[in-house]
Amino acid sequence: MAKDLKKQPRPKAETPKGFRDYFGADVTERKQMLDRIAEIYHRHGFEPLETSAVETVEALGKFLPDVDRPNAGVFAWQEAEVPGGGPGDWLALRYDLTAPLARVAAQFRNDLPSPYRRYAMGPVWRNEKPGPGRFRQFYQCDADTVGSASVAADAEICAMLAAALEHAGIRRGDYLIRINNRKVLNGILEVMLPEPSDQAVDARGQEIDKAIIKALRVVTERAISSDDVLRVIDKFDKVGEEGVRQLLTTGRKDESGAFIEGVGLLQEQVAPVLAFLTSKGADNTQTLANLRAAVGTSAIGAEGVDELEQIAAMLAAMGVGEDCAVIDPSIVRGLGYYTGPVFEAELTFEILDEKGRKRQFGSVAGGGRYDGLVERFTGQKVPATGVSIGVDRLLAALRAKGLMGGSDQGPVVVTVMDRDRMAEYQAMAAELRAAGIRAEVYLGNPKNFGNQLKYADKRNAPVAIIQGTDEAQRGVVQVKDLILGARIAAEASHEEWKAQPAQTEVPRDQLVAEVRRILG
Amino acid sequence: MAKDLKKQPRPKAETPKGFRDYFGADVTERKQMLDRIAEIYHRHGFEPLETSAVETVEALGKFLPDVDRPNAGVFAWQEAEVPGGGPGDWLALRYDLTAPLARVAAQFRNDLPSPYRRYAMGPVWRNEKPGPGRFRQFYQCDADTVGSASVAADAEICAMLAAALEHAGIRRGDYLIRINNRKVLNGILEVMLPEPSDQAVDARGQEIDKAIIKALRVVTERAISSDDVLRVIDKFDKVGEEGVRQLLTTGRKDESGAFIEGVGLLQEQVAPVLAFLTSKGADNTQTLANLRAAVGTSAIGAEGVDELEQIAAMLAAMGVGEDCAVIDPSIVRGLGYYTGPVFEAELTFEILDEKGRKRQFGSVAGGGRYDGLVERFTGQKVPATGVSIGVDRLLAALRAKGLMGGSDQGPVVVTVMDRDRMAEYQAMAAELRAAGIRAEVYLGNPKNFGNQLKYADKRNAPVAIIQGTDEAQRGVVQVKDLILGARIAAEASHEEWKAQPAQTEVPRDQLVAEVRRILG
Structure with missing residues (x-):
């Protein structure tokens, strides 16, 4: 037996697949950046929150233990049997910082101030197939306001994001926060389905019978989800106005000659989408006027434009100019998840990619307003809005601009x-x-x-x-x-x-x- | 089906058992303290290292996957099957910061400077039954030097610990670092088994036959482990000199009248232990002289005393007086794990416990020299020495002294x-x-x-x-x-x-x- 033990192969000294170690400046530079951001969050009245890395799978919510092991996307394990009781709880590593916030906001709702402003920074874990540059543990840096329905909370988050980026070292002019509102898009979707008129034409331009229009309306209302429309809108940059028109109606041949099926809207339904897509004006005032025209009589659309107008006014009052944060209807990514204002921060300077080609640095932060955060636990809707900064991307940007490094001289x-x-x-x-x-x-x-x-x-x-x-x-x-x-x-x-x-x-x-x- | 989903009970908003959330000042005060400590570590040439929270069970070592689930003490889970390959790896959350250091020191041995000084701060996880004040996730704060056999490394760690405690806010005079050496104790154990003499007496004071003495020696060498002796030494504070003598030989009646069996040593073997236990003098010079006498002719004992003498001289050269760090043979706890110098930092001021009684605050940090760190992986012995600060305890001490708090004013x-x-x-x-x-x-x-x-x-x-x-x-x-x-x-x-x-x-x-x- 003792011999067998001796023969055991030595353990491999390896970081588990998809994980990594951070040495020296990797640690101090990230810390330095997060400290700068935390300073700004704190000055805005946000309080730090550090939840445990481990949550019950039940509280995490997305991953229910209805299979043998609920590890789709998360690292999960089952606790040992409770003596004299049933099977142990399923536990898991948190996959983001929002799910634990939801749990905390519900668990401590009687003790926390309301609204509750909190920031959180720390690692999260994803049980995904690792790839080059894709890790299974990485940092997130979030700030959220829970319990305020006012767009003042959204405006504050945008202003704070601008201040945080600048305090971290990104110069004014090197970033731009684009702001949109899910409600405006809802308004667009609403006006896409107007009361049938005598002048309706089909996709080939021929006049259609009113009864058919009604029938089509039923069909489109049922079958065409806003997601279908969003997917096409997202291609606007690539295919242009005419491309979007084709994709929303009867379909389109792409460059390779392949035919992409259309969403099936009528020509007359496409106009508001195009008006929306081309509504970005020279300044916020013009953009807002264009959006107001695009949403027409939609009440929800008008509400969305009003909110954007208020946000614009508040940002101006807080000294955040349109060179830092601007209304931009082209921000749609991930919009389906949000219920109101959404925003995304982009770095506008160019860097050289690994092949030496110039490219825009791109997005480093994003967020928006969402519901249902605490509702899962308590049954009560609690409005919330927040932002998440991509820690690794922002750090990479600061390094690319030569704003990091050199700080860690040897002894x-x-x-x-x-x-x-x-x-x-x-x-x-x-x-x-x-x-x-x-x-x-x-x-x-x-x-x-x-x-x-x-x-x-x-x-x-x-x-x-x-x-x-x-x-x-x-x-x-x-x-x-x-x-x-x-x-x-x-x-x-x-x-x-x-x-x-x-x-x-x-x-x-x-x-x-x-x-x-x-x-x- | 949809109905069933709706009927599902709401998830409980609860931190998993044994875990906790940190709010506001809990986060900032700990951070502030760790930042101060990191500053001192950095100034001493130590580099930060942040390993991932997850390690392979194989690399962690203590917990081998020879049972269905190797979760004795750790949180562990098995990766999904490798497609076309065998079963997935067992992964686990790290249970301390030393095991990951061992893995890193082996994995990156060709890239890291040697000696490698590193510090690490972060959470570790223990799969233990939670209790009041006992959590399954808590912070550790370690500094280690890997690859130096010189006691200069141990002296440096002690001096750095003193500087870190002071920089964190503990005043000189409010802490004391006690230093001992495992080799001295090895020397004591050696001289406990001298060449048999004509004068040997048994436990009752009667002269024994030389042959019997030889036989007894064999028995004691086999059966009496140093752990048995250490356990008794650890009771010195409680039972005194005579109690130790009884416990090491034939046994002792305790206060309740119960008889505790003795370790079985002969009277003549006990003398070196008692000399060792009473060797603390008025200053280092005296203590060292007493220790030298206690270890007698033992080569390993003399080496241990020499090392302590060198450490004392180096601490003096670095400006760390005996009021901060002192040679003290009474430090034995956990000694079995170490191979050379060991040290423990105690806070010497009194605080009031939960019942309002005065008590000494006690230990907040400890460490020492250990071998076999990298050996498991590479087969090569790599000497190492390090210290671990009890983050929660030190923070509690700073709060008890009124040195924390108040820093976090509301907005x-x-x-x-x-x-x-x-x-x-x-x-x-x-x-x-x-x-x-x-x-x-x-x-x-x-x-x-x-x-x-x-x-x-x-x-x-x-x-x-x-x-x-x-x-x-x-x-x-x-x-x-x-x-x-x-x-x-x-x-x-x-x-x-x-x-x-x-x-x-x-x-x-x-x-x-x-x-x-x-x-x-």
């Missing part, structure tokens, strides 16, 4: 020439730290001095301190400027290199002053 | 008297924020003004801003000092209260200045 490395004088080397490091300078003593085997300098290089050390027996007796230390040294090694001739101008001898009591001088 | 609340002028209220909040003041607009239903003040109270707001139509027309705002107001309400007469000195009317453009005056 000054005190080398060890004489093992017996370790305490003295540690005293040097302690003195440097007391002066606020990051410093460490080399703690590997000191025999090979070359290894010590290689170590200093790997640590990205700006300075190395050297004191052998001779220097100790003379009361001096050698201070080696490694950054200058590397430059000289790369550029200088052998003779210049030998002159070693990057290394200075100073009296022991001037160690800190000399290091400070080199670090600038 | 200034701008009330809403006139729903149509929401944009103006938002402009006020924006102005306050631009001046660095935390501020928010009331976003609930503004109909009932009393509710708005109740909300401000719940938000811990220091100031409320009020502007009705009348004030707006006159270009003024009311600024209500809620802290002063609460004091007046508690202390003043009805007449004084009616005079409302806590509320001031100021011109609109002096809003920020007035709020600033009140906040001081």
Whole structure:
């Protein structure tokens, strides 16, 4: 038996598939960015909330334990049997920060202020097939207001998002928050189905019998979901006005010659959609006027336009200009999930992709108003609105703009020439730290001095301190400027290199002053 | 079917058993404390490492998948079957921060600097029965040096721990780091089994035959583990010198009269243990001399004492006095796990427990040197040393000393008297924020003004801003000092209260200045 144990293969030292480790600057730079964002959230009256990573599958909701293992999309496991009771609960890792907020808002509804403004930052887990750049654990950074039906809450979130992006380092002009309203689109869908008129024509332009129109209306009302229309609207950028018209009615041949079936609307129903799609004007006032025309007599549409108008006015009052946040009807992505205002923040500068081509950086945050958050638990509708910042994408953007990095300089490395004088080397490091300078003593085997300098290089050390027996007796230390040294090694001739101008001898009591001088 | 779905009971809004949520100051105060500690770790050349929460059960090691579900102590689950392959991996949530460090040190051994100094802060998970104050997710905060056999690494960790505690807010004199060495104890165990002499006596003081002594030696060497001895040593505080002597030899009657069996050592074997236990002197020099005497001729014991002597010298060189860190042979807890120096930080001030009784706060951090960290993966021994700070305990200590809290003041609340002028209220909040003041607009239903003040109270707001139509027309705002107001309400007469000195009317453009005056 003991033999068998010994024969067991060694465990593999591997991060599980789809997971990753963050080292050094990866950790500090993300932290630095999130700290900046949290500062803005806090100043806007938002309170931090940190829920546990684990929730009951029941509370998470989307994933019910009606199969053997409810792990479609989440990491889930069943608790051990309750002694004397039934089977244990199914538990799971949270897949976002909104589901736990819903649980908290219901569980603590009598204790929390209402409205409840909260922000949350932390990892979430998705049980998905990992791929390049797709991880099964990643960070989210959310801010939500629960319990306010006022669009003032939406406007505040947009203004706060602008402030957060700027405080994180994105310059004004390098981002744009686009705002739309699901209600406007509902209004458009409403006016797409007007009372039948005498002038109705079919898809081929021929006049149709009133009875047929009525029948068609029934059919379209039943069979055409707003999702079908949304899908076409989403293609506007690609296929243009005429393409959208074809796709909404009888269909369209794409570039490859393949025929894409139409949604089946009548020509007269398409006009409001096109009016909506082309409603973006030179400024908010013009866009709002165009939208008002597009929604026509729809009450819900008019309400949506009113809300956008209020949001625009509030943003202006809060000092957020149209160069930062603007009404834009083209924002439709994920709209189906939302019930009112929606918004998306894009970074407008260009970066080079992995193939060296210029491309727009694109979306880094999005959000909007949603219902049914707490309703699942309590049966009462609780209006809510919120935003989620894509942590990895925003960090990548800041790095692409050179706004991150460099902050994490390596420590000054005190080398060890004489093992017996370790305490003295540690005293040097302690003195440097007391002066606020990051410093460490080399703690590997000191025999090979070359290894010590290689170590200093790997640590990205700006300075190395050297004191052998001779220097100790003379009361001096050698201070080696490694950054200058590397430059000289790369550029200088052998003779210049030998002159070693990057290394200075100073009296022991001037160690800190000399290091400070080199670090600038 | 649809009916069945509707009839489903609502999910319970509950944190899973043994888990908890952290709100507001709970989050910010812990963060503030960890930030202070991280600053010190960073200055000592330690690099942050953030591993994923999920590890393979194989890499975690302690929990092998030889049963149906290897969830003894950990939260574990099996991945879905690999298509065309065998069963999926068992994954688990990390139960500490050391096991992931071992995996990382092995996985990235060619890329990481050696020695590798790293710190890690984050939640860990234990699948244990929850109890009062015992949670299944909690924070750990570790710093370790991997790959250095030098006691300079241990000394550095102790000095860094002192600096971290002080930077977190614990004053010098309020903590003490006690340092011991497992090798000294090994030396003691060695000298407990000396070459048999002619003078050996048995437990009753009678002379024993040499052959019997030899036989006994074999028996004791086999049957008496160092753990047995350690367990007795751990009772020294309680039972004293004579009690330890009895427990190590023939046994002892405790206070209740019950007989506790002895470990079975001979009288002559007990002396080194007692010498060890009473070796703490007035200062390190004396303690070290006593220890040297106690370990006698044991080579490993002498090595242990030498190491402690070096550590003491290095701490002195780094400016860490004996009032901060001291050699103390009484630190034995968990010693079995360690292979060299061990240390424990205690807070020495008294606090009142839940029953109002004074008690010492006790241990907040501990650590030491250990082997076999990377060996499991690579077969190569890698020496390591590290410390773990008890995050919850240290935070509780800082709160008990009044060193936390108060930092999280509520926002200034701008009330809403006139729903149509929401944009103006938002402009006020924006102005306050631009001046660095935390501020928010009331976003609930503004109909009932009393509710708005109740909300401000719940938000811990220091100031409320009020502007009705009348004030707006006159270009003024009311600024209500809620802290002063609460004091007046508690202390003043009805007449004084009616005079409302806590509320001031100021011109609109002096809003920020007035709020600033009140906040001081």
